[in-house]
Amino acid sequence: MTERPADPPLLVWKDQFATGMPGVDHEHRQLIELINSLYSKIGARCSGDLTREFLGEIYARISAHFALEEKVMREARYDEYAAHKADHEALLDRLRDIMDEAAEDESYCCCEDLGADLEQWFSIHFRTHDPRLHARLGDH
Template sequence: MMKKIEWSQKLAVGVEVIDGQHQQWIQRFNDVAAAIATQEGPVQIGKTLTFLVDYTRQHFATEEKIMTAAGYPDLPAHLAQHHELTQTLQDLLRDFEEEGATQKLAEIVGSYLRHWLINHIQETDRKFGAYAQQKK
């Protein structure tokens, strides 16, 4: 069974809009994981995957706007990480459209993607949280 991500204080960035979006984002990730784990049909898996990809774009745009407005000096490195995941998700969606819910898709979602989300929030986004905090 694919592990869910549980939101906790360990993932709190301390910026309300961002924390709210992260909870939504995690929910969408968990929906994809559940759809794959319970072997839903391709329509349902495709739907959850598309929701996740769309929400990721929306979330990254919001975060980048907030960071730009705050004059965040680490923005370029942060943008590079966002860009990398956007690319990975695009490839994932394309592979899914071409090959369906393969074992490889399940592995990438359950391992790579899951860790990416947790690490990015816990390390990279929280770094911005600390910066925003000390700027107050």
């Protein structure tokens, strides 16, 4: 199986993703790089199965990132924990919906809307919830 370079990548880092905190931005950049590298393996062979495999891997990585933030918030009894966690859940729900659609349709291809959805979610979450959290609780 040949791997095709991510061309174009699913996500491109944008200034509006930046929280201004180097450690946090580094972690978010790594998340985007991982998503692009998994996406590049799909290449032109998009299918329901490949979509589910791809989404399953990014779901695991994204939920691990969220779990870490949520642990920090719980330990600090962070005042906006519920709203922040709800925004995390909204993205995970969206990813699960896509996996469900892919399970029902072998010709399903995830990626047309997924890039736009992720970009929109990152643009808002990385500019609102995450900077507030890390400004209060530090650069985790």
